[in-house]
Amino acid sequence: DVVYDLLKNPTYNWRKLLVLVSTYLIEKFIRPLTSERRDCVLIFDDSAFYRNRSKCVELLARAKDHAHHVYFKGFRMLTLGWSDGATFLPLAFSHLSSPKAKNRFQEMDSSIDKRTVGYKRRKEAIQKTT
Incomplete structure (x- = not known):
């Protein structure tokens, strides 16, 4: 129960935790x-995250898969990762919904406190990728 409560908590800064753990693993x-x-590089990856069978997922949207040139129901996942050519470790990621309200199937939960990290991530999801 403790793990599920932590995962549902919109006030926890998951992005900071991911950066700290990845940095520690890389350095140690x-x-x-x-x-x-060997060259070490940063990689930005924009992948499609299909949710075609979902109906009531928060910020679910109609998005375009640029690799296959089709529209799908789901999210785009923008990932920043570190690589040395053999290893890839994610440093940050963001689920992206559509910035256009007409392409979103489900809107943001209005009961979330606007001061939390979770609310800021949701607002970030409906901005343009750049």
């Missing part, structure tokens, strides 16, 4: 095993 475990001659 991966960098010592990686050659100095």
Whole structure:
């Protein structure tokens, strides 16, 4: 029950936790095993997250899959990751909905406190990707 309560909590800063854990893993475990001659890079990935069978998911939207040139019901997931050519670790991610209200099937929950991190992430999801 404690884990589910933590996962549902809109006030917890998951983005900060992910960056801290990834940074720790990179510095303590991966960098010592990686050659100095190997290039380390940051990768931005915009992937489709299909939810075609869903109906009442918050901020569910009609989005375009640019790889297959089709529209789908779901989200786009923008991920920032670190790679050394053999390993990929995500540093940050964001689920993106549509900025146009007519393309969204479900709107944002209005009962969420506007001061929380969860509300800010939801507002970020309906902005343009750039």
